[in-house]
Amino acid sequence: MLPVLLSALSTLNYRNLAPCTLHFPEGVTAVHGENGAGKTNLLEAAYLALTGLSDVTRLEQLVQQGEKEAYVRADLDSGGSLSVQEVGLGRGRRQLKVDGVRVRAGDLPRGSAVWIRPEDSELVFGAPTGRRSYLDSLLSRVSARYAQQLARYERTVSQRNAALRSGEAWAMHVWDEALIKLGPEIMLVRRRALTRLNELAAEANTALGSRKALTLELTESTTPETFAGDLLARQAEELARGSTVTGPHRDDLLLTLGGFPATEYASRGEGRTIALALRRAELELLAERFGEKPLLLIDDFSAELDPGRRSFLLDLAASVPQAIVTGTERAPGAAQTLRAHAGRFTPDGDSRDGDPPGGDLDADADDDLPAGDAWEIQDVLEAGA
Numbered sequence: 299m300l301p302v303l304l305s306a307l308s309t310l311n312y313r314n315l316a317p318c319t320l321h322f323p324e325g326v327t328a329v330h331g332e333n334g335a336g337k338t339n340l341l342e343a344a345y346l347a348l349t350g351l352s353d354v355t356r357l358e359q360l361v362q363q364g365e366k367e368a369y370v371r372a373d374l375d376s377g378g379s380l381s382v383q384e385v386g387l388g389r390g391r392r393q394l395k396v397d398g399v400r401v402r403a404g405d406l407p408r409g410s411a412v413w414i415r416p417e418d419s420e421l422v423f424g425a426p427t428g429r430r431s432y433l434d435s436l437l438s439r440v441s442a443r444y445a446q447q448l449a450r451y452e453r454t455v456s457q458r459n460a461a462l463r464s465g466e467a468w469a470m471h472v473w474d475e476a477l478i479k480l481g482p483e484i485m486l487v488r489r490r491a492l493t494r495l496n497e498l499a500a501e502a503n504t505a506l507g508s509r510k511a512l513t514l515e516l517t518e519s520t521t522p523e524t525f526a527g528d529l530l531a532r533q534a535e536e537l538a539r540g541s542t543v544t545g546p547h548r549d550d551l552l553l554t555l556g557g558f559p560a561t562e563y564a565s566r567g568e569g570r571t572i573a574l575a576l577r578r579a580e581l582e583l584l585a586e587r588f589g590e591k592p593l594l595l596i597d598d599f600s601a602e603l604d605p606g607r608r609s610f611l612l613d614l615a616a617s618v619p620q621a622i623v624t625g626t627e628r629a630p631g632a633a634q635t636l637r638a639h640a641g642r643f644t645p646d647g648d649s650r651d652g653d654p655p656g657g658d659l660d661a662d663a664d665d666d667l668p669a670g671d672a673w674e675i676q677d678v679l680e681a682g683a
């Protein structure tokens with residue numbers, strides 16, 4: 299299958315980024331610049347335009363301060379077949395279009411990008427929620443049915459929790475029935491996927507030079523077989539606490555390094571290594587599922603990493619059809635190098651192939667964007683458009 303390449307990314311009113319259209323060649327684009335220049339924001343915008351996903355709690359955080367709406371657009375090229383994905387953002391609103399037609403987030407190509415960043419260490423050291431959402435968001439991308447069942451399950455848990463808080467013991471059997479229909483399938487898909495994810499993460503951990511074995515295992519609060527009985531048995535406790543305490547929404551992904559739980563025992567560096575292994579496993583799983591390697595976005599390739607692990611990241615970037623690698627220093631061996639400064643990106647003269655600077659970049663190219671104040675943002679954001 300031909301890889302899908304990001305040929306251009308346009309943004310308007312996105313965080314601190316100046317309006318721009320950046321063009322990307324095949325291979326690695328290195329983006330370097332001082333702290334706060336906008337490097338992470340660029341990767342975040344690319345990830346959003348490609349996948350429709352963002353992990354901010356409020357969408358308005360993505361809109362430039364003082365503005366009401368923001369817009370990002372990805373121009374994609376798959377062996378000459380072109381398509382455009384657009385995302386419009388407003389207060390609490392997000393609208394997506396593919397080739398001008400409104401779509402839902404789940405309709406965007408689900409395996410198109412993987413984002414690796416220093417904050418990934420939180421997957422190891424943070425609360426179970428982060429590890430669960432790593433697994434759920436990966437499985438939701440691998441299987442549309444999983445995404446749908448999980449959304450239904452989570453909605454049912456919220457409704458059941460509301461009923462528990464109102465002391466509606468009489469209504470519990472209705473919610474329990476719905477959970478018992480949805481929960482076991484979620485648990486079984488997680489178990490199956492984890493077998494493969496575990497192998498991929500272990501391979502990546504070895505490739506990263508770790509001498510301690512990494513294993514991934516689910517810590518389940520219940521099982522498909524016992525879920526119905528567990529819900530009944532804990533109903534009194536749940537009514538007292540006002541929340542559902544058993545079910546796949548309470549599972550954790552247990553990471554073990556050298557036989558010890560990594561969350562409690564791993565060093566900072568080991569934690570970063572495990573997080574890198576998890577991201578490479580994500581990339582490999584998506585590639586196996588969709589038959590092509592995703593665009594790789596690597597934020598701050600040198601942060602907290604020794605030379606061996608930096609080379610691992612750079613080799614990983616070189617192994618995919620296209621990657622964007624940021625850092626305060628310039629990633630070596632790139633096909634294109636951009637310098638970030640105050641939300642703007644200018645070409646570095648020193649690109650590997652000696653191309654004249656600027657050939658691939660069109661910063662501040664307002665003429666490439668829809669013209670006028672309201673331009674297509676309004677169109678993209680219009681409810682029901």
Ligand SMILES: Nc1ncnc2c1ncn2[C@@H]1O[C@H](COP(=O)(O)OP(=O)(O)OP(=O)(O)O)[C@@H](O)[C@H]1O
Nearest residue numbers: 313314333334335336337338339359360361362363
């Ligand atoms: N909604 C917003 N409007 C305007 N500016 C914003 C908004 N959100 C974030 N910023 C600013 O964007 C700037 C760039 O942030 P970004 O994380 O992209 O920098 P960076 O180049 O990755 O830096 P570092 O090397 O420190 O990681 C920050 O100064 C931040 O305050």
